[in-house]
Amino acid sequence: AQTVTQSQPEMSVQEAETVTLSCTYDTSESDYYLFWYKQPPSRQMILVIRQEAYKQQNATENRFSVNFQKAAKSFSLKISDSQLGDAAMYFCAYRSYSGGSNYKLTFGKGTLLTVNP
Amino acid sequence: ETGVTQTPRHLVMGMTNKKSLKCEQHLGHNAMYWYKQSAKKPLELMFVYSLEERVENNSVPSRFSPECPNSSHLFLHLHTLQPEDSALYLCASSQDFQRNQPQHFGDGTRLSIL
Numbered sequence: 001a002q003t004v005t006q007s008q009p010e011m012s013v014q015e016a017e018t019v020t021l022s023c024t025y026d027t028s029e030s031d032y033y034l035f036w037y038k039q040p041p042s043r044q045m046i047l048v049i050r051q052e053a054y055k056q057q058n059a060t061e062n063r064f065s066v067n068f069q070k071a072a073k074s075f076s077l078k079i080s081d082s083q084l085g086d087a088a089m090y091f092c093a094y095r096s097y098s099g100g101s102n103y104k105l106t107f108g109k110g111t112l113l114t115v116n117p
Numbered sequence: 118e119t120g121v122t123q124t125p126r127h128l129v130m131g132m133t134n135k136k137s138l139k140c141e142q143h144l145g146h147n148a149m150y151w152y153k154q155s156a157k158k159p160l161e162l163m164f165v166y167s168l169e170e171r172v173e174n175n176s177v178p179s180r181f182s183p184e185c186p187n188s189s190h191l192f193l194h195l196h197t198l199q200p201e202d203s204a205l206y207l208c209a210s211s212q213d214f215q216r217n218q219p220q221h222f223g224d225g226t227r228l229s230i231l
Contacts, residue, residue: 035219045207045222103148105220107159
């Protein structure tokens with residue numbers, strides 16, 4: 001079974017600075033998807049960015065980018081030019097590419113990001 | 118309205134009560150999910166429905182009973198719950214669970230069991 005580990009329960013960053021959130025995972029599969037979700041205090045979980053394991057190029061969405069290291073099974077999220085609205089709980093998630101359970105998202109425990117003005 | 122809507126947002130109930138959580142999606146999706154989010158634990162998948170058929174029951178106790186009358190609506194019927202069932206219950210939907218479609222989440226229902 002796959003597992004997702006977020007080793008940083010809490011992180012803080014100054015506004016306009018850059019922060020990196022860590023995520024590692026364990027899997028025996030070669031093809032899969034990885035996601036970062038954001039859950040603000042208002043609670044709605046929002047997809048931030050996703051990465052297909054077969055793609056070597058790191059995904060980027062505006063100020064959000066990932067550092068995907070497949071061999072190391074690492075999938076960190078970098079937030080550049082942090083804004084107050086980035087404050088939220090961030091969840092890393094894994095999803096199989098194929099097979100009977102490829103709809104399942106396996107989540108980490110989350111990292112609570114605080115942005116200081 | 119657009120997106121995934123959950124009602125109520127907060128629910129307090131006794132262990133002998135019967136209540137229902139409702140989820141409605143306006144995205145034209147075919148798959149819907151119930152998750153349980155407890156403090157300091159990863160989200161736990163509870164149930165998955167595809168085209169109104171249940172495709173996953175992730176070892177959830179029978180005091181939780183899902184219902185999917187159509188592809189836009191999903192209910193979670195609750196009865197004789199335990200204090201450890203207090204949590205945030207999140208509903209999600211995706212276009213098709215067999216393809217790489219992101220799941221869209223609702224705001225959740227905060228459930229407290231007295």
